[in-house]
Amino acid sequence: MTHTAEGDAATSVSSTRRGLLGASLAGAALSLVAGRATSASTGERVNAADLELLLFAQSLELAARDLYAAAITAGTDDPLFGFLADQHEAYAQGIASFIGEPANARDDAVYDELEASFTAFDRTSVATAGYDLESAAVATHTELLALLENADGAKVIASMLAMEARHCVVLADMSGRGDDLNVLLVNTADPILPEELS
Amino acid sequence: MSAAEPRATFDRRQLLRTGGLTLSLGAIIAACGEDRAGGTDPGRVGEAPSVTPLPEGTVDDIVLLRTAQSLEHSAIDAYAAARGLDVLSAHQDAIAQRFVDDHTGHSVALGGFITDAGGEEFACANPWVTRRVITPIFDAIDDSDDPLRDVLNVAHALESLAAASYQSLVGSLTVPDLRMKIMQIGADENRHAAALAIAITGAPDGYVSPLLLGETAPEEEPEFPALWAVPSTFGMVSAVELVVGAPNEEGQRFSIDLQTPAANTFVYADQSC
Numbered sequence: 001m002t003h004t005a006e007g008d009a010a011t012s013v014s015s016t017r018r019g020l021l022g023a024s025l026a027g028a029a030l031s032l033v034a035g036r037a038t039s040a041s042t043g044e045r046v047n048a049a050d051l052e053l054l055l056f057a058q059s060l061e062l063a064a065r066d067l068y069a070a071a072i073t074a075g076t077d078d079p080l081f082g083f084l085a086d087q088h089e090a091y092a093q094g095i096a097s098f099i100g101e102p103a104n105a106r107d108d109a110v111y112d113e114l115e116a117s118f119t120a121f122d123r124t125s126v127a128t129a130g131y132d133l134e135s136a137a138v139a140t141h142t143e144l145l146a147l148l149e150n151a152d153g154a155k156v157i158a159s160m161l162a163m164e165a166r167h168c169v170v171l172a173d174m175s176g177r178g179d180d181l182n183v184l185l186v187n188t189a190d191p192i193l194p195e196e197l198s
Numbered sequence: 199m200s201a202a203e204p205r206a207t208f209d210r211r212q213l214l215r216t217g218g219l220t221l222s223l224g225a226i227i228a229a230c231g232e233d234r235a236g237g238t239d240p241g242r243v244g245e246a247p248s249v250t251p252l253p254e255g256t257v258d259d260i261v262l263l264r265t266a267q268s269l270e271h272s273a274i275d276a277y278a279a280a281r282g283l284d285v286l287s288a289h290q291d292a293i294a295q296r297f298v299d300d301h302t303g304h305s306v307a308l309g310g311f312i313t314d315a316g317g318e319e320f321a322c323a324n325p326w327v328t329r330r331v332i333t334p335i336f337d338a339i340d341d342s343d344d345p346l347r348d349v350l351n352v353a354h355a356l357e358s359l360a361a362a363s364y365q366s367l368v369g370s371l372t373v374p375d376l377r378m379k380i381m382q383i384g385a386d387e388n389r390h391a392a393a394l395a396i397a398i399t400g401a402p403d404g405y406v407s408p409l410l411l412g413e414t415a416p417e418e419e420p421e422f423p424a425l426w427a428v429p430s431t432f433g434m435v436s437a438v439e440l441v442v443g444a445p446n447e448e449g450q451r452f453s454i455d456l457q458t459p460a461a462n463t464f465v466y467a468d469q470s471c
Contacts, residue, residue, distance in 0.1 A: 083406055090431045138385055146378035151369055154377050158368040158384070162361060162433025165385040169392035170405045170427050178401065181296055185389045 046099060050150045054095050055105070056194060057144055057157060061092040062106035064133055067118045071126045074119035080174065081126060084167060091160045098156050110192060127175035134167040135189035143191040255466045259376060260317030262367050264465040266380065267308040268324035269363055270301045272332060273356050275323045277301075279336050280353065285346040293397075294353070297390055304383045311379055322471035326463045331456060338443035338452035347422075348442040354394040354425055355440040359456040361387035366435040366458040392427035399425050421451070 046054070068085035092103035117129035141161040148154045169184055177183040277298045280286070286294060309319035323332070339348045364384030368377045396404040407426045409415060423439045437455035445451050457463075 079411060080402075080405060083411055086410075087428075087431055094432065142378055142381055142385065145368070145381055146375050148374060148377075151372075151377075154374065155365075155369045158365050158377070158381050159432040161381055161385060162365050162388050163428060163431065165388040166392040166428045169389050169396065173396055173401050173405070178396070181293065184393050185296070185300070185386065187385060187389075 046150050046153060050148050050153055051099060053144050053148055054099050054153055054156075055101070056107075057141065057160075058092050058095040058099075058103050059105050059107035060110060060137065060140060060192065061088045061095070061160075062103060063108070063110040063114075064088040064137060065092065066106055066111055067114055067133060068130065070115055071118040071120075071129075075121055076119075076123055076126045078123055078126075078174075080170070081130070084130060087163065087167070094156055094160065098153065124175050127171045131168055131171035131175055131177075131183075132189065134164050134171060135187050136192050137161075137164045138168065138187055139189045140191040140193060143193060253466075253468050255461065255464065257370075257461075257464055257466075259371050259373060260312060260315050261464050261466055262370055262459075263308055263312045263315065263376070263380075264317065264320040264469075265324065265459045265463060266364065266367060266383075267305050267312065268320050268322065268465045269327065269360055269459070270305040270308065271321060271323040272327045273301045273360060274298055274305075275328070276332050276335075276352060276356055279332070280349040283339070283345050283349060285349055290350075293393075297353070297357070300386055300390070304386065307379070307383065311376065315376075317467070318470070320465045320469065320471060324463060324465065325469075331454065334452070335440065335442060335454065341444050342442065343444040350394065350398050351422065351425075351440060351442060354391055354398060355438050355456055357387055357391040357394060358438045359458070360384075361391050361433070362435045362438065363458045365433045388433070395425040395427045395429075 065085045065088040068081045068088070071081050072085070089103075096103040114129065114133060117132075118126055120126060120129070138161055141157050141164065144157055145154050145161075148157065165187070168187065172178060172180070172183045277294050281291060281294055305321055309321060312319045335352055339345055339352070342348045361384055364380050364387060367380050368384075371377050371380060398404065404426055406428045407424075407430065410428065410431065422441050435458050437457050439453065439455055441451050441453045443452040
């Protein structure tokens with residue numbers, strides 16, 4: 001992410017995720033799930049480490065969905081924000097269908113950190129917050145590709161990443177920065193990753 | 199035949215009978231033979247030189263990376279051809295130069311990935327794409343009724359093709375780190391395509407496909423493919439449709455589907471610039 005506040009957000013996420021992922025009970029549950037998650041395309045089994053990564057990506061997508069929904073609830077009712085909420089819901093469901101687990105665990109740390117910037121009551125501010133969030137999502141998913149061993153899981157993430165990169169361009173234009181080629185074309189955001197993975 | 203001449207030993211009927219017997223015996227002997235040597239190639243007639251078989255086209259990570267690098271150069275060449283038409287405004291030309299710089303940077307990065315993987319980089323345009331895609335497109339634009347429209351649509355199509363190509367390579371590359379590096383570039387190409395879609399279609403109409411916003415598709419197919427920054431929910435790897443040039447006598451314009459890399463577009467190990 002580009003701004004200091006967002007850098008702090010990444011730190012905040014790290015500590016929260018560490019606590020979650022460090023729990024042995026959760027680890028055991030993930031292992032059980034990993035035992036039955038199998039790629040539909042290649043039949044390649046999704047191992048426990050990959051499953052952890054995909055569940056993390058899913059929780060980030062649900063946080064993004066809820067942030068756009070919060071903007072609409074707060075009164076910034078642009079159809080584009082509703083559309084972006086739907087996009088992220090679809091990504092969470094896409095991962096859910098791949099791993100065979102429901103999409104129901106939002107990353108609260110990310111949501112809590114960014115909620116204020118999405119409920120600013122004006123379209124430009126929300127578009128700017130959305131641009132930063134989408135940029136971080138692209139950076140995060142790019143990083144996940146280097147960690148995921150399952151090729152089909154990587155394909156799912158890549159197909160989300162591709163559109164999130166395009167979301168950035170739309171939001172750059174919506175936030176009045178459509179003439180700035182660096183904002184349009186360059187992603188300077190840092191990934192949001194659990195500390196164990198960063 | 200006169201009575202003085204000796205009687206022929208075989209008449210035609212006997213000849214045929216004997217020939218048939220010989221063939222039958224030959225077939226039996228052939229069927230019973232063992233340890234027969236000889237090639238399995240099809241029979242050859244005359245003195246034609248023997249055929250040198252083509253090398254096996256192994257597709258590995260290096261071939262995929264070389265193909266990606268060649269596509270970057272195809273894009274660079276296409277931008278050179280487009281700018282040579284002198285239809286872009288100064289602002290548009292500056293953006294085109296920025297895209298060329300990005301593609302050049304991508305090629306350099308890919309060259310590094312290739313050499314790190316033990317391969318030889320391929321820093322020139324994809325021969326198949328040049329012959330079957332780029333050349334026909336610019337031939338069609340030569341007599342266009344609106345070369346600027348066509349140049350912008352070509353740029354969008356090639357950026358979309360590049361974006362789809364990188365995404366498609368993710369499933370083929372075997373090393374996760376390479377998948378990550380490839381999609382870093384793929385994200386750039388997606389941004390290029392999205393920026394061009396907004397520039398061509400305009401804002402806000404060019405932001406998102408109306409179908410994704412719950413609207414219905416127009417009853418009549420548009421003459422040129424409609425372009426949006428976000429055309430779908432997930433990134434697509436299907437063909438990119440491009441229409442350019444002036445209508446012919448039947449009112450049809452040149453149309454081509456740009457496909458992501460496949461066997462005929464791969465840059466194999468034995469190919470060099």
